[in-house]
Amino acid sequence: MLRIGLIGSGYAAAHHARALTRLAREGVATLAAVYSREIRRVEELARRHGASPCPTLEAFWEADLDAVDICTPTPTHAFYALEAIRRGKHVLVEKPIARTLAEAEAMVAAAQEAGVVLMVAHEQRFEPDCRRAWELVRAGALGRLCMARQVIAGPYPDWSIDNWFADFAQSGGPLLDLAIHSLDYFNWLFDSLPFRIYAIGARRHLPFEDHVVAVLRYPDGGLAWVEASWAMPTGSPLIVRTELIGTEGILQWDSEETASLEVWKDGGARQAWAPAAEDGFTAEIRHFAECVARGTPPQVRPEEAIGALRTALAAIAALAAGHPVRLEEVSG
Amino acid sequence: MIGIALIGLDHMHAFRYAQCLLEIPNVRLAAISDTDPARLMEAGRRFEVETLYTDYRAAIERPDVQAVIVCTPNADHTAPVLAAAQAGKHILCEKPIATTLTEARAMIRACRDHGVVLQIAFVCRYDPLYQTARELIVSGAIGEPLALIGGNRGKRPPGWFLDPIQAGGGAILDHSVHVTDLMRWYIGDEVAEVYAEMGTLLPPRIPVEDCGLVFLRFTRGAIGVVDPSWIYPPSFPTYGDMWLEVLGTHGALYVDDRRHRLTLYPRDSGSTPRWIPFGADADRAMIEDFLRCIRGEAEPLATGEDGLRALEIALAAYRSAREGQPVRLPLEEDEKEEK
Numbered sequence: 001m002l003r004i005g006l007i008g009s010g011y012a013a014a015h016h017a018r019a020l021t022r023l024a025r026e027g028v029a030t031l032a033a034v035y036s037r038e039i040r041r042v043e044e045l046a047r048r049h050g051a052s053p054c055p056t057l058e059a060f061w062e063a064d065l066d067a068v069d070i071c072t073p074t075p076t077h078a079f080y081a082l083e084a085i086r087r088g089k090h091v092l093v094e095k096p097i098a099r100t101l102a103e104a105e106a107m108v109a110a111a112q113e114a115g116v117v118l119m120v121a122h123e124q125r126f127e128p129d130c131r132r133a134w135e136l137v138r139a140g141a142l143g144r145l146c147m148a149r150q151v152i153a154g155p156y157p158d159w160s161i162d163n164w165f166a167d168f169a170q171s172g173g174p175l176l177d178l179a180i181h182s183l184d185y186f187n188w189l190f191d192s193l194p195f196r197i198y199a200i201g202a203r204r205h206l207p208f209e210d211h212v213v214a215v216l217r218y219p220d221g222g223l224a225w226v227e228a229s230w231a232m233p234t235g236s237p238l239i240v241r242t243e244l245i246g247t248e249g250i251l252q253w254d255s256e257e258t259a260s261l262e263v264w265k266d267g268g269a270r271q272a273w274a275p276a277a278e279d280g281f282t283a284e285i286r287h288f289a290e291c292v293a294r295g296t297p298p299q300v301r302p303e304e305a306i307g308a309l310r311t312a313l314a315a316i317a318a319l320a321a322g323h324p325v326r327l328e329e330v331s332g
Numbered sequence: 333m334i335g336i337a338l339i340g341l342d343h344m345h346a347f348r349y350a351q352c353l354l355e356i357p358n359v360r361l362a363a364i365s366d367t368d369p370a371r372l373m374e375a376g377r378r379f380e381v382e383t384l385y386t387d388y389r390a391a392i393e394r395p396d397v398q399a400v401i402v403c404t405p406n407a408d409h410t411a412p413v414l415a416a417a418q419a420g421k422h423i424l425c426e427k428p429i430a431t432t433l434t435e436a437r438a439m440i441r442a443c444r445d446h447g448v449v450l451q452i453a454f455v456c457r458y459d460p461l462y463q464t465a466r467e468l469i470v471s472g473a474i475g476e477p478l479a480l481i482g483g484n485r486g487k488r489p490p491g492w493f494l495d496p497i498q499a500g501g502g503a504i505l506d507h508s509v510h511v512t513d514l515m516r517w518y519i520g521d522e523v524a525e526v527y528a529e530m531g532t533l534l535p536p537r538i539p540v541e542d543c544g545l546v547f548l549r550f551t552r553g554a555i556g557v558v559d560p561s562w563i564y565p566p567s568f569p570t571y572g573d574m575w576l577e578v579l580g581t582h583g584a585l586y587v588d589d590r591r592h593r594l595t596l597y598p599r600d601s602g603s604t605p606r607w608i609p610f611g612a613d614a615d616r617a618m619i620e621d622f623l624r625c626i627r628g629e630a631e632p633l634a635t636g637e638d639g640l641r642a643l644e645i646a647l648a649a650y651r652s653a654r655e656g657q658p659v660r661l662p663l664e665e666d667e668k669e670e671k
Contacts, residue, residue: 146533202479213557245563
């Protein structure tokens with residue numbers, strides 16, 4: 001059983017901890033220790049999942065861990081990952097891999113040198129709907145993929161620690177934090193990187209574009225576009241709509257239509273989702289544990305995670321410039 | 333009784349419009365012209381019209397014709413529109429208004445000079461779904477619009493629609509105009525800049541683009557994105573789709589015409605489920621409004637100027653795709669490649 005130490009205590013950390021509790025019952029992986037700068041949140045998270053809360057980072061590194069799961073704000077990913085790799089720990093890190101390409105490249109190089117698994121939690125690859133669609137595309141059910149579209153739109157996630165999402169220098173806005181799900185999914189579907197990216201956006205609540213659309217052009221002519229929004233009205237659901245258009249057919253699905261389970265509460269609160277198969281968080285951590293156990297490379301290859309980051313940074317550059325940007329123009 | 337001549341059966345909407353004319357009281361389909369004699373004879377039988385012409389001028393000149401509906405290929409709108417204007421006949425012209433700015437401007441000028449109505453068939457403006465959405469936006473229900481993202485995707489059309497000269501373009505010109513027209517109508521603003529990506533991506537290969545995306549910046553800062561692609565295979569259970577997401581400073585709105593439908597599952601094993609739309613007949617509403625405009629009771633909801641603006645955006649999209657850069661509006665003149 002893989003002993004995993006979790007760094008972070010926010011939204012992603014809570015999901016990962018819940019997934020680890022499920023995986024512990026199967027003997028796959030267990031949440032051994034939790035560390036975050038938010039002491040109170042760490043204690044609560046650790047208590048809920050039967051793990052040891054670590055009051056300091058030093059105490060965390062002294063814990064008996066095989067791997068580290070990093071669920072912290074994006075700009076801190078590289079620091080924690082490099083520290084973990086230096087100690088010979090395998091690393092699972094939330095998306096995006098890092099805030100800059102230089103950080104991401106340093107992480108990948110260090111992991112390679114140390115011979116540890118470095119996997120980026122591009123969760124959409126493990127979500128049952130997206131995964132099934134990718135399998136269909138790979139099996140040729142749509143012929144050649146020509147066009148892809150994804151909408152990920154919801155209200156502003158106001159629950160981030162210290163509201164770090166609202167700091168563009170940290171989060172990169174919805175293009176880096178939210179659209180990256182789609183950008184990695186597109187790159188995975190088209191099995192290549194886009195050569196040209198354009199983006200346009202609107203500002204509603206934040207001092208930067210919080211409602212954005214990016215379009216990617218792939219070498220074979222393929223066209224993909226993502227709409228990512230943190231600007232939908234409060235109380236509206238997070239909507240995910242996907243369309244894949246191939247020479248032989250079209251796949252369309254929508255989180256509102258696929259939601260096979262709905263819960264309503266007095267006051268109008270509603271939750272709807274599709275617990276059709278193992279959720280993406282559990283599936284991705286299971287895959288990570290398998291890679292560590294078997295010594296196999298993760299299905300999200302580190303260079304693909306760098307590719308997703310580069311694509312997002314190109315979209316950010318295009319948004320700022322007001323004209324299309326070529327992927328190779330993006331550096332740093 | 334208003335007499336109407338149907339000029340051209342090239343656009344499939346011509347048959348819908350003819351049917352509407354049969355159903356609406358106090359109007360008659362007085363003549364039909366078409367360049368294809370067999371198709372003309374067939375339409376004459378179907379709509380019980382005996383005054384059939386292969387030369388549109390003969391239809392326009394009939395004294396019992398007060399107005400024309402022009403459904404020729406896009407590049408052939410100008411000649412019959414100019415002839416009708418000179419003859420003092422009112423005009424409902426299929427979209428896009430024309431394939432060049434020069435021709436569109438000439439059409440608008442001729443209709444103004446001769447005091448006839450020039451209405452463009454932006455049918456969505458006559459549909460309760462899009463009208464209600466506009467009323468909400470104009471009334472401030474979602475605040476000031478910031479971003480409009482919409483699509484009008486369809487099945488690949490036949491024949492002249494795929495001819496770069498006769499159609500003036502592919503999916504971008506054919507379908508973007510409906511969406512860009514709605515966006516202009518909704519926010520009362522003009523487009524300042526256009527960027528586009530497009531290509532001929534789906535088989536079998538055609539000489540015009542079938543996929544594309546158009547990105548807009550309006551003068552007051554709102555953004556727009558339009559997907560006009562001809563993506564749907566014949567198996568898609570309806571004509572295509574039309575949808576629009578509008579984000580405002582105080583809320584958001586979404587319209588999607590795929591949703592107002594019933595689903596019919598036929599008993600026989602060979603049939604696939606069918607979508608039965610329960611939306612209003614916007615074609616008929618548009619023609620009824622055209623009749624009000626002819627009688628001087630109303631002004632067209634979509635004018636020649638609206639047709640020109642939508643055309644200009646589409647032409648800017650083609651220029652952007654050629655140059656790989658955003659294009660500023662207004663476009664002063666047509667490019668040489670265009671005709």
